Amino acid sequence: MTALITDLDLLRRFEPILRFTRGEPFFPMDVEPYVRVSSLWAQRPDEPAQRLVDKGEMNLERLASPYPDEFGTIHFLKAAEPLLPAEMASYNSHRSHKAQSAYNIFHPTRGRLARVGYASRFIDAIFSITLLARGRVPGDLAAGAALLYQRMREKQETYTYHGRVLRENGWIVLQYWFFYSFDNWRSGFFGANDHEADWEMISIYLAESEITGKITPAWAAYAAHDYHGDDLRRRWDDPELEILGEHPVVYVGAGSHASYYSSGEYITEIELPFLSPLVRLVDEVQKFWRDRLRQYQNDDTQTESGQFSNIFRVPFVDYARGDGLSIGPGQEKTWSAPNLLNPPPRWINLYHGLWGLYAHDPMLGEDAPAGPMFNRNGSARRAWYDPVGWAGLDKIVPPDEALGNVLTEQTTIRERQVALRKTVEEKSRALQSLGTQSAAIRNQPHLLMLYTEHQQQLEQLGQAVDALRAQIATDQALLEALENYAEQLRAGDQGPVRAHIHRALRPASAERLRASRLAEIWAAASVGLMLIILVMLLYFGRHYRIIGLVAMITVVTFIEASFRGRLISLVTSVTIGLAVVATLVLFYEFFWPIVVTAVLVAGAYIVWENLRELWH
Amino acid sequence: MPMLPLAPTLRRAPIRLWPIRAISLLLLIQAIGLLALSLYLLSNIDWESEFNDVALSIAALETASFIGFFVPVAAFMIFAAIGFFFLWRIAWLIAMITQGSSLFGALSIYFTFTSALSQTKFIYLIMLYSIVLILYLNTNDIRITFQSKTPLSGSPTDDEPETETVDQLTTEKTTNDSLDY
Numbered sequence: 001m002t003a004l005i006t007d008l009d010l011l012r013r014f015e016p017i018l019r020f021t022r023g024e025p026f027f028p029m030d031v032e033p034y035v036r037v038s039s040l041w042a043q044r045p046d047e048p049a050q051r052l053v054d055k056g057e058m059n060l061e062r063l064a065s066p067y068p069d070e071f072g073t074i075h076f077l078k079a080a081e082p083l084l085p086a087e088m089a090s091y092n093s094h095r096s097h098k099a100q101s102a103y104n105i106f107h108p109t110r111g112r113l114a115r116v117g118y119a120s121r122f123i124d125a126i127f128s129i130t131l132l133a134r135g136r137v138p139g140d141l142a143a144g145a146a147l148l149y150q151r152m153r154e155k156q157e158t159y160t161y162h163g164r165v166l167r168e169n170g171w172i173v174l175q176y177w178f179f180y181s182f183d184n185w186r187s188g189f190f191g192a193n194d195h196e197a198d199w200e201m202i203s204i205y206l207a208e209s210e211i212t213g214k215i216t217p218a219w220a221a222y223a224a225h226d227y228h229g230d231d232l233r234r235r236w237d238d239p240e241l242e243i244l245g246e247h248p249v250v251y252v253g254a255g256s257h258a259s260y261y262s263s264g265e266y267i268t269e270i271e272l273p274f275l276s277p278l279v280r281l282v283d284e285v286q287k288f289w290r291d292r293l294r295q296y297q298n299d300d301t302q303t304e305s306g307q308f309s310n311i312f313r314v315p316f317v318d319y320a321r322g323d324g325l326s327i328g329p330g331q332e333k334t335w336s337a338p339n340l341l342n343p344p345p346r347w348i349n350l351y352h353g354l355w356g357l358y359a360h361d362p363m364l365g366e367d368a369p370a371g372p373m374f375n376r377n378g379s380a381r382r383a384w385y386d387p388v389g390w391a392g393l394d395k396i397v398p399p400d401e402a403l404g405n406v407l408t409e410q411t412t413i414r415e416r417q418v419a420l421r422k423t424v425e426e427k428s429r430a431l432q433s434l435g436t437q438s439a440a441i442r443n444q445p446h447l448l449m450l451y452t453e454h455q456q457q458l459e460q461l462g463q464a465v466d467a468l469r470a471q472i473a474t475d476q477a478l479l480e481a482l483e484n485y486a487e488q489l490r491a492g493d494q495g496p497v498r499a500h501i502h503r504a505l506r507p508a509s510a511e512r513l514r515a516s517r518l519a520e521i522w523a524a525a526s527v528g529l530m531l532i533i534l535v536m537l538l539y540f541g542r543h544y545r546i547i548g549l550v551a552m553i554t555v556v557t558f559i560e561a562s563f564r565g566r567l568i569s570l571v572t573s574v575t576i577g578l579a580v581v582a583t584l585v586l587f588y589e590f591f592w593p594i595v596v597t598a599v600l601v602a603g604a605y606i607v608w609e610n611l612r613e614l615w616h
Numbered sequence: 617m618p619m620l621p622l623a624p625t626l627r628r629a630p631i632r633l634w635p636i637r638a639i640s641l642l643l644l645i646q647a648i649g650l651l652a653l654s655l656y657l658l659s660n661i662d663w664e665s666e667f668n669d670v671a672l673s674i675a676a677l678e679t680a681s682f683i684g685f686f687v688p689v690a691a692f693m694i695f696a697a698i699g700f701f702f703l704w705r706i707a708w709l710i711a712m713i714t715q716g717s718s719l720f721g722a723l724s725i726y727f728t729f730t731s732a733l734s735q736t737k738f739i740y741l742i743m744l745y746s747i748v749l750i751l752y753l754n755t756n757d758i759r760i761t762f763q764s765k766t767p768l769s770g771s772p773t774d775d776e777p778e779t780e781t782v783d784q785l786t787t788e789k790t791t792n793d794s795l796d797y
Contacts, residue, residue, distance in 0.1 A: 571709060576750065585743065
């Protein structure tokens with residue numbers, strides 16, 4: 001019981017503050033009322049979905065019951081129902097009335113299409129078309145889910161997280177799991193997908209002093225989409241991690257509910273599976289251009305995740321402005337008593353199915369997620385079974401143990417050095433002995449066999465001694481480095497705060513967000529306009545279609561580049577394109593002379609290098 | 617946005633002037649070459665007889681097109697060369713446009729001209745020269761020097777004894793709106 005209270009105290013002491021974007025309709029809730037209004041379904045291969053438990057009969061206990069079924073069966077919950085036309089009209093009218101409240105108004109700023117080029121817009125159009133073909137969550141279901149959540153909230157307005165405390169690798173890990181009844185990123189905020197039910201999580205890593213028992217926060221890791229590893233976590237003293245008292249602040253993506261450290265608008269690029277080979281190809285060409293040819297690549301082509309933009313990925317904006325409702329200690333709304341997941345309740349361990357509608361989406365984005373413990377395909381979720389490794393913290397020692405660890409390492413290396421020196425001494429003696437014998441029999445023809453054997457042994461032993469001495473030298477350097485590190489730790493210096501981050505997510509800068517309304521309209525209309533002009537050219541002006549096409553592309557491209565302030569990029573791209581064509585022409589016309597010249601140059605270079613060596 | 621400490625003013629490493637001067641020189645050489653070539657082609661045509669005929673021959677027309685296109689390009693190359701010498705930020709863009717134009721002209725001659733002009737080796741030389749200059753203009757150091765948004769400071773260094781500064785290059789204030797991780 002004491003352990004339980006301690007865990008709960010820890011969770012409450014460091015519980016986060018969640019800041020939402022205006023217009024967000026869903027907030028963290030307790031799973032129990034959601035399950036109570038849900039029905040449980042089974043989707044067997046090639047069969048219509050079958051209801052296993054009706055609404056009103058469902059509860060967490062029943063959810064944890066075993067539902068044996070054939071391979072390939074997917075179990076899923078279904079809470080919201082699509083609205084009837086009359087209900088939809090009533091809902092829309094109600095919503096527009098409610099929108100008078102400042103918290104319910106969402107204004108998109110510069111649209112995602114205005115931030116990317118034409119190729120990405122075409123790919124986006126393909127993505128939109130695929131939504132018609134593949135399974136997706138219907139729009140009226142999003143409205144139904146919003147209405148359902150609204151009713152539940154009116155009945156009892158609580159904001160709940162599900163807390164878990166575990167100890168791993170010397171760390172105390174506090175996991176805050178947030179359950180939302182719906183993710184309306186696509187239908188509400190122009191994002192990539194909608195799905196019923198949403199599980200999100202942040203972790204806080206605490207270090208406990210063995211001597212004083214004092215607990216101090218050391219790291220935080222926020223889950224955002226499918227990112228994992230070092231880039232996810234921030235050290236407690238990192239200025240990017242906003243902390244009020246002992247409560248970290250989380251900026252929640254509108255609709256997506258992804259967690260961010262800073263408020264802002266994040267571009268997330270999503271890869272369509274069938275375009276993966278093209279994505280890889282473009283990535284490789286860009287890498288060759290940058291790394292091998294040492295050519296410049298504009299920072300403007302980098303997304304907020306630090307990746308260089310790829311025209312075959314579809315860009316989406318995740319709005320995490322933090323200008324809406326704020327939940328947490330000292331905020332407008334506070335957390336109600338958390339649901340403790342220690343020990344994991346049966347519904348966590350035993351329910352492997354989806355927590356909302358199974359939309360039959362082969363790209364999975366529209367299907368509801370599984371619970372905290374599982375992925376959609378039923379495999380175990382790393383954030384659950386290895387929260388330390390999930391954030392790349394498995395190689396980091398808690399601060400209080402760091403110095404002790406360094407001293408232990410030093411002792412181990414010193415002991416190894418003593419053993420190594422002893423071995424080197426023995427082997428050196430053996431080497432000298434062999435050398436003496438070898439010298440003695442060098443001019444004895446009848447001992448040729450023995451001499452050859454000695455030579456082989458000498459070579460092997462010599463290599464072994466050399467490797468051992470190299471190991472001693474390396475260990476010595478390592479010892480010195482450890483000594484310096486120990487000094488640093490004694491001085492209380494934990495090293496650079498952001499050294500572990502390779503590609504940090506960062507919000508779009510104010511400069512990138514600035515765009516006129518005209519540019520927005522142009523971005524939204526240009527692709528469709530181009531297609532219409534193309535059809536008109538083909539139909540009405542066949543004689544001028546080539547000139548017309550070139551003129552259209554030139555005009556549109558220059559307007560686009562001017563709007564986006566990317567005239568330099570355009571000039572660069574066109575010029576490089578011409579250079580590639582000219583290179584091919586030169587290769588075509590002078591292939592053999594180029595080969596001969598290359599060989600001559602290589603020969604001259606080798607002669608020059610060798611002569612230089614002679615002169616020196 | 618969390619309150620972050622203001623980023624310390626970024627100071628660029630002092631700019632090495634000789635690679636920039638080299639571009640200036642290469643552009644001048646290219647411009648002089650194009651002007652000389654134009655003069656040479658001009659002198660190869662018997663303009664008196666051409667004007668006495670009813671219409672200009674294809675060779676005369678194509679030579680006139682060559683001169684009409686490449687002489688203005690050469691003029692811009694000289695302008696860009698001067699710009700590189702005085703470190704004007706616009707010089708890089710003009711240089712790139714002239715190289716693109718030069719390649720466009722050479723490729724047009726290669727693919728569309730029918731007179732002896734399309735068979736001359738000069739156009740290949742123009743292509744090769746432009747390709748090399750485009751690669752050079754796009755090297756990381758050169759582009760960062762001319763297009764960096766961080767404040768530029770410092771004076772020419774190492775092997776360059778000049779005391780010239782790069783005040784002409786625009787500087788921008790660094791704020792914590794755009795964090796550079």
